[in-house]
Amino acid sequence: MSxxxxxxxxxxxxxxxxxNLAALTRPDFPLLAQTACLGExxxxxxxxxxxxxxxxxxxxxxxxxxxxxxxxxxxxxxxxARATEGFEAARQKTANFxxxxxAHEIVFTRNASEAINLVARSWGEANLKPGDEVLLSVxxxxxxxxxxQLLAARTGCRLRxxxxxxxxxxxxxxxxxxxxxxxxxxxxxxxSNTLGCLNPIAEIAQLAHRVGALLLVDACQ
Numbered sequence: 001m002s003x004x005x006x007x008x009x010x011x012x013x014x015x016x017x018x019x020n021l022a023a024l025t026r027p028d029f030p031l032l033a034q035t036a037c038l039g040e041x042x043x044x045x046x047x048x049x050x051x052x053x054x055x056x057x058x059x060x061x062x063x064x065x066x067x068x069x070x071x072x073x074x075x076x077x078x079x080x081a082r083a084t085e086g087f088e089a090a091r092q093k094t095a096n097f098x099x100x101x102x103a104h105e106i107v108f109t110r111n112a113s114e115a116i117n118l119v120a121r122s123w124g125e126a127n128l129k130p131g132d133e134v135l136l137s138v139x140x141x142x143x144x145x146x147x148x149q150l151l152a153a154r155t156g157c158r159l160r161x162x163x164x165x166x167x168x169x170x171x172x173x174x175x176x177x178x179x180x181x182x183x184x185x186x187x188x189x190x191x192s193n194t195l196g197c198l199n200p201i202a203e204i205a206q207l208a209h210r211v212g213a214l215l216l217v218d219a220c221q
Contacts, residue, residue, distance in 0.1 A: 028054035048112075048141060048193035048221040112143040112220045116187070119216060120147040124185075130156030132184045135213070137162040137170055137199075139192040144218045148187065157184070169197045175204070179211050187216040 026032055031052050036042045044052055053061075064086070070079035072087040088103070095103040109115040124147075128134070134148050138161050152159050160183075162175045170188075179186075186208040191198050201217055208215045 025054075028056065030055055030058070045196070046193070051220075112141070112218050113147075116144055116216070116218065117147045120151045124148075124151045124157075125155060128155045128157040128184055131182060132157040133160055133180070133182045134158070135160050135162060135175070135178055135183055135186045135208075137188055138164060139170070139195055139197075140187075140189055141193055141218065141220075143220075144187055144189060144216075158182075162188075164195075168195050170199050172200070172203070172207075176207060179207055179213070181211060183208070183211050183213040185214050185216060188218065189221065190217050190219040191221040193221045 029052050032042050032044065034042050064083070068079055068082045068086065070077070070083045072080065072084040074080060091106045091108070092103045094100075094106050098106075100106060107115075107118070109118060124134075128151065132155075134152070134157055136145065136148060136159060148159055151157065160178050162178060163171045165171050175186075186204065188199055188201075188204060190201055201215075205215050
């Protein structure tokens with residue numbers, strides 16, 4: 001969730017990705033080496049449910065379970081110390097990657113449902129009241145819908161939903177029309193798991209911040 005440019009969770013790309021990005025990265029995923037029906041290469045799109053792991057991640061997991069497997073922050077022995085060091089190093093790398101001001105801003109959760117519920121039950125219950133508005137879209141996964149429905153029932157805040165264009169993309173004109181001084185949070189998926197469209201998060205962040213709203217991005221897909 002981004003409150004200002006200094007703590008934004010979306011880093012601006014420095015250059016367009018290469019057109020052959022898929023060809024460059026596909027060999028890193030062993031599972032994708034198999035074929036699907038009719039002998040075609042396997043294409044996996046259900047990343048909102050679970051993601052495939054590149055060989056670098058699989059190797060890191062094997063190394064961890066073979067050499068460092070122990071609880072983090074829970075022991076004084078060398079295995080726990082190494083596990084803790086690796087855990088916190090990953091937190092710092094994540095902070096650097098998303099442009100966070102500090103590694104303390106990074107919270108690891110099990111999935112999007114847990115992460116968004118955490119925001120709703122902490123920030124939401126502490127800050128939202130009757131008359132406040134949370135702006136979603138009609139393309140949201142239940143992980144980014146049900147927590148806000150439950151929060152609205154508890155706090156009296158209002159949920160609003162941005163529609164789609166005829167081509168199935170987010171209707172930015174509708175979003176601009178619905179954003180107002182009562183909007184406290186804009187919570188959107190970056191890529192729809194059903195439509196596949198890529199939402200312009202940088203532009204949406206500017207629109208949300210213009211009315212003083214925070215932005216939460218479900219970037220699982």
